[in-house]
Amino acid sequence: MAKLILSPKILNVLDFGTPSAERDISRGLEKYFVESAAYQRLRSGAKTILMGNRGAGKSAIFKVLAKRERAAGSHVIELSPEDYSYELLSSTLAAESAGSWVKQGAYAAAWKYLIYILVMKELAKKGMRLTKGGGREIHRYIRDHHGARQLGTLALLVSYLKRLEAVKLGPIEAGLRTHELDRLYKLEEIHDLLPSLCRVLDDQRVVIFVDELDRGWDSSEDAKAFVSGLFQACVSINGLHPNMRVYVSLRQELYDDIPALYEDAQKHRDLMEKISWTEESLLELIAKRIRYSAREKGFEADALERAEDRVCWSAVFAPPPGTSWDGSFAYMVDRTLYRPRELIQFCSEALEQARERTTRLPVPHSAIERSEYGYSAERAKDIAAEYRSQYPGLLSVFEVFRGRPPAFGRDELELLCLELACGDIPTRGTASWLASCDPDDLIEILWRAGLLAAQPAPGGRFLGSHQVQHLNLGAVRRFRVHEMFHASLGIAERTG
Ligand SMILES: Nc1ncnc2c1ncn2[C@@H]1O[C@H](COP(=O)(O)OP(=O)(O)OP(=O)(O)O)[C@@H](O)[C@H]1O
Numbered sequence: 001m002a003k004l005i006l007s008p009k010i011l012n013v014l015d016f017g018t019p020s021a022e023r024d025i026s027r028g029l030e031k032y033f034v035e036s037a038a039y040q041r042l043r044s045g046a047k048t049i050l051m052g053n054r055g056a057g058k059s060a061i062f063k064v065l066a067k068r069e070r071a072a073g074s075h076v077i078e079l080s081p082e083d084y085s086y087e088l089l090s091s092t093l094a095a096e097s098a099g100s101w102v103k104q105g106a107y108a109a110a111w112k113y114l115i116y117i118l119v120m121k122e123l124a125k126k127g128m129r130l131t132k133g134g135g136r137e138i139h140r141y142i143r144d145h146h147g148a149r150q151l152g153t154l155a156l157l158v159s160y161l162k163r164l165e166a167v168k169l170g171p172i173e174a175g176l177r178t179h180e181l182d183r184l185y186k187l188e189e190i191h192d193l194l195p196s197l198c199r200v201l202d203d204q205r206v207v208i209f210v211d212e213l214d215r216g217w218d219s220s221e222d223a224k225a226f227v228s229g230l231f232q233a234c235v236s237i238n239g240l241h242p243n244m245r246v247y248v249s250l251r252q253e254l255y256d257d258i259p260a261l262y263e264d265a266q267k268h269r270d271l272m273e274k275i276s277w278t279e280e281s282l283l284e285l286i287a288k289r290i291r292y293s294a295r296e297k298g299f300e301a302d303a304l305e306r307a308e309d310r311v312c313w314s315a316v317f318a319p320p321p322g323t324s325w326d327g328s329f330a331y332m333v334d335r336t337l338y339r340p341r342e343l344i345q346f347c348s349e350a351l352e353q354a355r356e357r358t359t360r361l362p363v364p365h366s367a368i369e370r371s372e373y374g375y376s377a378e379r380a381k382d383i384a385a386e387y388r389s390q391y392p393g394l395l396s397v398f399e400v401f402r403g404r405p406p407a408f409g410r411d412e413l414e415l416l417c418l419e420l421a422c423g424d425i426p427t428r429g430t431a432s433w434l435a436s437c438d439p440d441d442l443i444e445i446l447w448r449a450g451l452l453a454a455q456p457a458p459g460g461r462f463l464g465s466h467q468v469q470h471l472n473l474g475a476v477r478r479f480r481v482h483e484m485f486h487a488s489l490g491i492a493e494r495t496g
């Protein structure tokens, strides 16, 4: 394959973008966005619940969808962390144990109420043409009920929950309670407006995005009911009219932390899309960023446009000594869990390192190596933080692998896990979960978190949970600490 030599000037202007979609969207994300099959299924509406790990690209899909919907004239409502606070919910509402709350159902009703109100408010905004169809009724309702009193998003949700709470836990006669609850669950206040809303939606479209539900996640009863109620509401609202669509994103660990969700998985499974990346699609993602950045700065646009992804890559990153011309891609992607944010960060740091010592491209392998320790340490910390509510203190479990050889036989690993669970090897902050883990559980946790890769067939490839969905871990005889953690844990290949 033809190699590409780039102008040395590109070294100074090259830019892989920012690590989060919220910032990337104003810098051209749409132009270098990778349109995966997952994106297509969300766009078509076949899927509305987006699952993915941190940095896998949930917000990227939502931001690009939102931008394209706006460009097509749709109304777009984006709900973000400022709009929900788990702490506030827990401190405002009575606990489940205070009475027959059944919070998930209450949250589902409150979410439906909130979303319908937000949609109607959006449609009734000043200047909107709502005279046709059911517009007048909606306008009147919003003016009369939500005109003077402008409650914020969370306050609206809480106000409805408070109404439910008052009926459920308040001093009300039993017969009346059932009647009142029925009214609240059926959203009686707005129920009669739904046919009008449908008529308005016949020629207007509203799309709602609920992202970053994990921000401030505290694993509380309210947090769990908040998210599982949202799932229920989402399924119900999306059934009303094809021109109204609610999209929700969720991190895998959060999903696993909410029993009500995975126990009910069959109800939403057909709506759920999980983001996954391959080496090829990650290569495409970086190549697009290289081309875009060079073109924006006016360099070598044609040559890069014509070049294949791998050629673009190797024009920027030189291979490790003794590997093939494009070996640096394998080197870097092997140090990720196949999440775009990781590769963007690693590439950006290597580029920074290169700028300090050289004036030409490609970035020498030594610059990649110099950036590796910082990258690796950051990743270990971030991964442990992702699990802080389920497995607090996970970083101190990672630490146990410090300085050891990279690969383990099953027996050796089981023994290590047993010593960890028994406390023979001390860890910090793990008391709530580690002692009850048997070796198989801990191996599974470490494999899911990304620290360990497993070798399903003797002599074959080691596979991480980012590469295969399911693996019979019980049958695996050999494991290996993933390369991403090697630099920070001082793990070295022993040669010879
Ligand atoms: N399909 C894509 N095409 C181009 N860039 C992408 C794509 N998906 C993700 N990215 C980039 O990867 C980085 C991480 O993506 P994003 O911020 O969407 O992750 P996230 O899943 O929302 O993470 P978090 O859980 O932290 O919110 C961003 O820089 C984003 O622009």
Ligand SMILES: [Mg+2]
Pocket: 021, 058, 059, 060, 211, 212
């Ligand atoms: Mg995000």
